[in-house]
Amino acid sequence: MTEATPPVFIRVVDLETAGSGPDDVCEIGWQDVERTPSGWRLADRCGAVFVNPGRPISADTMAVHHILDEQVKDAPFWRETADSILRPGGDLIALAAHRASFEQRYCRPRFTGGAPWICTWKCALRLWPELPRFSNQMLRYLRRPEGLAHERGLPAHRAFPDAYVTAHHLRDMLNSVPVDTLIAWSGEPGLLPRVPHGPDRGRSWDTLDSKALDTLALDRDPDVRFSARTERARRGGRDETERPSAQASLL
DSSP states (O other), X not given: OOOOOOOEXXXXXXXEESSSSTTOEEEEEEEEEEEETXXXXXXXXXXXXXXXXXXXXXXHHHHHHOOOHHHHTTSOBHXXXXXXXXXXXXXXXXXXXXXXXXXXXXXXXXXXXXXXXXXXXXXXXXXXXXXXXXXXXXXXXXXXXXXXXXXXXXXXXXXXXXXXXXXXXXXXXXXXXXXXXXXXXXTSOOOOSBOOXXXXXXXXXXXXOHHHHHHHTTOSSHHHHHXXXXXXXXXXXXXXXXXXXXXXXXX
């Protein structure tokens, strides 16, 4: 009897935190997306655990995720939790999160083993540029991914429901473009479909004149700079597109 081949999979993770310190995680949730002969699908492997952040959770933070100090006081610390969830073994080929730069602040290479990351926010900008907004929950309701059970994806701003919603976006992305493409896009700044601020807010890059484009190519926001310089290069101008900064250094 031939043994079944272990599935190739990507683990979507979502964190809730008590603050901005490197170990201030108070909950981690995950949902695996696996490759099958008929395409990518959500796997049965999923879950969430509380983590002791080693500090009180502020009222401002509790108002977002509603996790209480008494719920996490007896949980293990992040350094005791992270490795087993972020390095689950098997044929894990990447980790994923929506706006993955946030998760990468806590899911450092010492915990991940240097696994590559997919940022579903950056990939959504590329794949669905016609959409007006790109937050995890807005994508959920704008796109209505097939098979997403409404109640299972609630409450928002809790680790497992958010990972579950993100996993549906990732599944659809993986069934559209190769995984290596998603990883490559995730290693660059976000390619914004429209100007996000200023006098040209809401306009697509191809409608801007050269002067406006040159100004935005010097913007403080790396996503704006990258988007403007990409459009300038498309027109045959100076190819000064930026390559990754903070995110790539964590891969």
